[in-house]
Amino acid sequence: MIQANDLRIGNFVHSVEIGNEVIINSISDEGITFKNCVTFDYPTFEDITPIPLTEEILFKCGFFYDIDSDTYKISDCTLQIDMSDFEIPDAIVFGESLRYVRHLHQLQNLFFALTGKELEVKR
Structure with missing residues (x-):
């Protein structure tokens, strides 16, 4: 389950009810809504799961793969993702942190x- 304070409008998550990736359109006390999706009730935070990288x-x-450093990088910001030892990333390096x-x-x-x-995610 994803906590409410971990989400922002525009985040991609997986909807259990819909069975697909959705984009968060609004977040309220009643629940959440998805962009370009109609649901009968407000989905709750229990109804969504994170999408693994x-x-x-x-x-x-x-991102692009840099063979010299065995990391994934993006040009807008110096982020390096090391996935060499794991199926999913363990950490993102930004400067020294x-x-x-x-x-x-x-x-x-x-x-x-x-x-x-905003990080553009192509579908």
């Missing part, structure tokens, strides 16, 4: 916090 998702976000990010919404939030820009 994979190489495919990183490429959809504009590490941030542990394993899900797409966490990567979106970190990118926004560092750049002030």
